[in-house]
Amino acid sequence: xxxxxxxxxxxAPTTTPAPRDARRARWREPGLVLSVAWLxxxxxxxxxxxxxxxxxxxxxxxxxxxxxxxPGAWLGTDSLGRDTLSRLVHGGSVSLTVAVGSVAIGLxxxxxxxxxxxxxxxxxDRLITGAMTVMLCFPGIVLAIALVSSLGPDLAHVTIAIGxxxxxxxxxxxxANTLSLRHRxxxxxxxxxxxxAPRILLREVLPNTMPxxxxxxxxxxxxxxxxxxxxxxxxxxxxPPQPSWGxxxxxxxxxxxxxxxxxxxxxxxxxxxxxAINRIGESxxxxxxxxxxxx
Amino acid sequence: MDARWRRRLRTQVATxxxxxxxxxxxxxxxxxxxxxxxxxxxxxETASQEDVAALRRELGLExxxxxxxxxxxxxxxxxxxxxxxRTRERIATMIADRLPVTLELILxxxxxxxxxxxxxxxxxxxxxxxxxxxxxxALSIGLLSTPAFVKGIVLIYVFSVGLGWxxxxxxxxxxxxxxxxxxxxxxxxxxxxxxxxxVYMRLLRADMIATLQQDYGLVARAKGLxxxxxxxRHALRPSSLSLVTVVGINLGRLVGGAVIxxxxxxxxxxxxxxxxxxxxxxxxxxxxxxxxxATGFVLINLAVDLAYAALDPRVRIGE
Numbered sequence: 001x002x003x004x005x006x007x008x009x010x011x012a013p014t015t016t017p018a019p020r021d022a023r024r025a026r027w028r029e030p031g032l033v034l035s036v037a038w039l040x041x042x043x044x045x046x047x048x049x050x051x052x053x054x055x056x057x058x059x060x061x062x063x064x065x066x067x068x069x070x071p072g073a074w075l076g077t078d079s080l081g082r083d084t085l086s087r088l089v090h091g092g093s094v095s096l097t098v099a100v101g102s103v104a105i106g107l108x109x110x111x112x113x114x115x116x117x118x119x120x121x122x123x124x125d126r127l128i129t130g131a132m133t134v135m136l137c138f139p140g141i142v143l144a145i146a147l148v149s150s151l152g153p154d155l156a157h158v159t160i161a162i163g164x165x166x167x168x169x170x171x172x173x174x175x176a177n178t179l180s181l182r183h184r185x186x187x188x189x190x191x192x193x194x195x196x197a198p199r200i201l202l203r204e205v206l207p208n209t210m211p212x213x214x215x216x217x218x219x220x221x222x223x224x225x226x227x228x229x230x231x232x233x234x235x236x237x238x239x240p241p242q243p244s245w246g247x248x249x250x251x252x253x254x255x256x257x258x259x260x261x262x263x264x265x266x267x268x269x270x271x272x273x274x275x276a277i278n279r280i281g282e283s284x285x286x287x288x289x290x291x292x293x294x295x
Numbered sequence: 296m297d298a299r300w301r302r303r304l305r306t307q308v309a310t311x312x313x314x315x316x317x318x319x320x321x322x323x324x325x326x327x328x329x330x331x332x333x334x335x336x337x338x339x340e341t342a343s344q345e346d347v348a349a350l351r352r353e354l355g356l357e358x359x360x361x362x363x364x365x366x367x368x369x370x371x372x373x374x375x376x377x378x379x380x381r382t383r384e385r386i387a388t389m390i391a392d393r394l395p396v397t398l399e400l401i402l403x404x405x406x407x408x409x410x411x412x413x414x415x416x417x418x419x420x421x422x423x424x425x426x427x428x429x430x431x432x433a434l435s436i437g438l439l440s441t442p443a444f445v446k447g448i449v450l451i452y453v454f455s456v457g458l459g460w461x462x463x464x465x466x467x468x469x470x471x472x473x474x475x476x477x478x479x480x481x482x483x484x485x486x487x488x489x490x491x492x493x494v495y496m497r498l499l500r501a502d503m504i505a506t507l508q509q510d511y512g513l514v515a516r517a518k519g520l521x522x523x524x525x526x527x528r529h530a531l532r533p534s535s536l537s538l539v540t541v542v543g544i545n546l547g548r549l550v551g552g553a554v555i556x557x558x559x560x561x562x563x564x565x566x567x568x569x570x571x572x573x574x575x576x577x578x579x580x581x582x583x584x585x586x587x588x589a590t591g592f593v594l595i596n597l598a599v600d601l602a603y604a605a606l607d608p609r610v611r612i613g614e
Contacts, residue, residue, distance in 0.1 A: 130313070130317070131317075133314060134314055134317040134318050134321060135321075136547075137314060137318045137547070137588070137589040137592050137593070138318070138322075138585065138588070138589070139547060139548060139550045139551025139552075139554070139588065140551055141551040141552075141554055141555065142550075142551055142554060142569060142585075142588075145554070145569075145570060145573050146322075146325055146326070146573050146581065147325070149573045149574060150325070150326070222440065226442045229442050229444075230442055230443070230444065230555050233442075233444050233555065233558075233559075234555070234558060234570065246442070246444075249444070249445065249448070250444075253448065256448065256451065256452055256456055257456050260452060260456075263448060263452075264449075264452075267441075267445045267448070267449075270442070270445070271437075271440050271441045271442075271445065274440035274441070275436065275437065275440040277440075278436055278439060278440050279436070282436075
């Protein structure tokens with residue numbers, strides 16, 4: 001079923017440009033450039049938020065609540081008269097921190113477990129695969145809710161909780177890739193040359209699993225932002241008044257009838273961000289030619 | 296049922312029991328080891344030390360975790376999931392009351408997702424690389440990038456606030472009429488379905504394109520069969536294998552989505568029950584719900600395995 005990942009109509013002429021050209025052409029895709037630019041802007045805004053000429057994210061102006069976007073408040077204000085743009089920028093640093101942190105946790109822990117399970121096989125593999133199966137029995141968000149509500153809602157705990165639920169997926173991918181690499185000639189060669197397991201794992205196997213793991217990691221950045229937003233929506237992300245995107249949407253939900261912009265501006269901002277990440281992830285996958293692995 | 300089948304079923308049941316045991320033990324460990332005390336949660340932060348200690352004794356919280364887990368397990372095997380710390384209600388009854396709501400929501404969501412994804416997937420595969428295909432691809436990426444609760448809010452905004460066709464929240468039981476019941480579940484189910492639709496569509500599209508290129512696709516065309524016949528009979532069935540798997544696995548994922556969507560639409564399902572139990576440190580309720588979810592998940596995997604064999608003769612004969 002998987003010999004031909006993409007297929008045109010029969011008889012369609014196929015032109016294969018040289019790899020270098022293909023790489024250059026990719027940068028000319030407007031969608032990708034836009035995505036990278038948007039994420040770069042978000043990162044810069046998040047890093048420089050303190051010095052930007054924006055009102056403080058928790059500065060209330062009760063005479064100017066639920067204002068429409070306009071001069072003074074470019075993206076409008078919320079039900080307490082706080083500047084939506086400022087809150088989005090500050091909330092962005094929460095989302096980005098959680099995304100990068102949780103994906104790092106999933107990548108490191110899951111990658112290591114999968115590598116070890118796939119390389120050593122036998123009972124090590126059975127133990128790790130079994131543990132991962134158990135973890136997959138929990139809907140991820142339920143596990144995250146349980147962890148955050150017990151640990152208390154703050155940035156580090158949200159990051160850890162989301163990172164933990166990513167571990168099984170990364171472990172699966174690392175394991176599957178390691179299994180296919182384990183008996184390849186270069187691994188055998190290293191073994192014959194007298195290399196020990198840790199060296200073979202780190203120098204021979206790991207670099208070859210990286211393309212699959214990293215392009216999956218990009219996609220998971222988007223999933224992490226969505227998960228943080230879901231937790232924020234349930235009131236389980238950073239504590240108010242510190243802004244989070246999910247929390248902003250949840251808080252203004254009751255004003256949907258008369259001030260829909262207070263809900264939809266943050267929603268669009270967040271969707272745009274995840275969309276940009278997914279767009280980049282798609283390109284990364286094509287670049288490394290990784291087959292999409294369903295969860 | 297020959298010997299091979301019986302052996303396979305036996306392995307599956309053994310795996311099922313092992314997973315259930317491990318899943319419940321893990322939940323027990325998480326709820327017991329992590330900070331946050333049921334006694335404090337019930338009495339409030341201002342309660343005196345003595346009151347908390349007394350309540351802990353009454354609830355049996357001061358005994359070792361392993362003992363409590365053992366007791367819980369013995370009772371659970373007999374169908375007794377204990378009583379809620381909070382409401383003193385029997386947990387088995389609570390779950391029995393709420394499970395149908397969640398099941399109806401999830402099944403409706405699956406049906407809606409498949410009803411949209413199968414035609415869209417076939418269309419995208421048949422007209423692969425056309426403008427329709429590109430539009431469907433863009434739509435699916437857009438939907439995948441939007442959190443479920445935002446989709447829910449958009450649906451509420453359009454169909455409840457704007458058009459006033461459907462209620463924004465609440466649940467109408469089946470006893471008060473089929474249409475009112477479906478009406479109260481349509482928006483939440485649609486919010487969930489829109490998250491699953493792109494996954495199914497993309498999967499079916501990729502598999503259909505591969506199938507259509509195989510020899511028997513060509514033979515079917517050479518025999519002079521019509522487009523409809525080729526697509527539906529010769530291509531859809533062999534291409535639906537991965538779809539069946541993912542639809543099965545996704546039932547578990549949908550429970551996760553249901554937690555959020557039930558909260559947004561104020562539906563009295565087990566997702567909402569789980570969230571409030573987690574907030575209130577009502578450990579046994581969390582335990583019970585996790586047990587039900589994990590059991591469902593494992594049973595679904597078993598069913599998916601059997602469905603596989605029914606759909607593809609190669610699986611039935613081989614292995």
